[in-house]
Amino acid sequence: MVKLTVNGQPAQFDVDPEMPLLWALRDVLGLMGTKFGCGIAQCGACTVMVDGMPRRSCVTPVGSLEDASITTIEGLAVGDRPHPVQQAWIDEQVPQCGYCQAGQIMSAVALLEENPEPSEEEIARAMTGNYCRCGTYPAIRAAILRASGQETGPPAANASERTIDRG
Structure with a gap:
């Protein structure tokens, strides 16, 4: 047991x-x-x-x-209120198929608990090893920046302008 x-x-x-x-x-x-x-x-x-x-x-x-x-x-959620990282994922419209998103979110939460204001380079390094077959890496980075309070623009404002960046 x-x-x-x-x-x-x-x-x-x-x-x-x-x-x-x-x-x-x-x-x-x-x-x-x-x-x-x-x-x-x-x-x-x-x-x-x-x-x-x-x-x-x-x-x-x-x-x-x-x-x-x-x-x-x-x-992660508290009652009906999503965790800030979950809310940022919603705001940035991160998921496509969504399969990898639970693991992505858990890794992002761990990063932000250790480093509340990571740079984009630190985000890329921390999220290495979390694969997304849909290629939503730019949206994932935007969501992590939003959850850290570093992204101040409207949610998903530039989603159509994002390019796939796997690093």
């Missing part, structure tokens, strides 16, 4: 301790926001926070997390 706190609530997992956290969250708790992408910690779709740090849940054995505090995409 592995005991954790998930999104502020106690949780117990009576599973093989080698089960990846991703599957414990999805299959045992029914938290479907965290996505399976690659299974080898390379794409970032499965990113969650473990004790405040971003972690790839697809390769993290649930048994290694006894008494840890896990935050998933479902745990």
